[in-house]
Amino acid sequence: MSQPLTIGLDIGGTKMAFVVADRQGNICDEITLPTLVGDSHDVTFERIANQINVYLQQYEAIEGIGIGVPGPVDSENGIAINAVNMLWENVQVSDELSKRLIRPLPIYVENDVNVGAIGEQLFGVAQGVSNYIYLAIGTGLGGAVMINNQIMRGVSHSEMEIGHVSVDPIHGRECTCGLRGCVEMSISGKGFVANAKQHYADYPNTKMVEDNITTHEIIRLSDEGDELARFVTDEAGVVLGIACAWCTSIFNPSIIILGGGLIHASYHLLEDKLQETLKQRTLIQNYEAVTISLSKLTNAALGASALVWYYKQSKVKS
Ligand SMILES: [Zn+2]
Structure with missing residues (x-):
């Protein structure tokens, strides 16, 4: 006791x-x-x-x-x-x-x-692992970096804001931070919804209802093969693959852990595009060293x- x-x-x-x-x-x-x-x-x-x-x-x-x-x-x-x-x-x-x-x-x-x-690291998939990245994917997208068993700290306590690094600064969707094409405008709850709304008119056969688009609905319809929903989850997989490639190239981690409700619900729809993109955009020695894993702790x-x-x-x- x-x-x-x-x-x-x-x-x-x-x-x-x-x-x-x-x-x-x-x-x-x-x-x-x-x-x-x-x-x-x-x-x-x-x-x-x-x-x-x-x-x-x-x-x-x-x-x-x-x-x-x-x-x-x-x-x-x-x-x-x-x-x-x-x-x-x-x-x-x-x-x-x-x-x-x-x-x-x-x-x-x-x-x-x-x-x-x-x-x-204490109770989940990073037990015994010293170098890894954690991406929290929910309404937005945030990150944390563990280097040699120490959490990386920024000078103004705002490190690893990878959700607000842009993949498309000219044509990307506008983000709440003022930039365009931020990672979290494709891979987060608000990104899913914004992407579906932007491309709604391009997919007249979609079963989505324009004024009632939710992440839950996008995931459910993507599972059913709805083309607009698939477009949204495919883009999310590619952009998450790009973000993981940046993390892998810069930090050379052994695991990138994906946490948060949205990714647990949608990972099966994103995984192929994510892995394909990660492989294309990462040096072979970094790519071979890294594993993508869902978080364990709920x-x-x-x-x-x-x-x-x-x-x-x-x-x-x-
Ligand atoms: Zn942003």
Whole structure:
């Protein structure tokens, strides 16, 4: 019973998921609470601390807390810089929480894509792997890079924004970032929908309904052979192949892990184009070294619980 435990917390725009888990990823306890976006920071952190304090009373073996938040994070100082869907700007997450806890514990705060990457090394497909890329493909597309067992950090906490590298700066669809032809305008939820809308008139036989185009519908119809839906998923496969080729050429990783709901639902439709494009666009020695793999971890809070182990390992090495 004295096996060390950690708390993982994934904070999103609609819910906050908590787990208590051990080093092997076994979950002892979990709960999900709604995120109440209109609440003040005081109220939000009181709610988070109340739940964590319940666990601290219940489990003496808890050694630390890992927290994943969206957007750029200054992980050294525990600051969420711009978590848009929670209306958080420069929020001192670790300070706000630590002053409310019933006993002092290390608190690690990390961008949710980095959490996905770290979680895969502790509990997923990257166990024992030191150099890999993690691409989170959902509404948008974000990335994380693990180099020699260290997450790569950018100077303004906004590294690996591969979703906003352009594949077609002249003719590509306009992105919310202001550029044209960004990767995520082809391979993400918003990219799927935008692509189907742009080419809707070119495919009069499509079964899609123009004012009700969703990613779910695109995937379902692509499975059925609908030509517009196929066009969208084929382009997504090619563009994801290009993005993977960039990653492979620049970082020479052993795995590129694809995580997120959209890619798990659509990978079977994208895989051939992705592999073909990756092979065409990558030096042979890099291509032969890399494997494309779907992520294994589906529980983001469990990924956050891995932050404590990741930081402990990093300290031992440095
Ligand atoms: Zn963009």
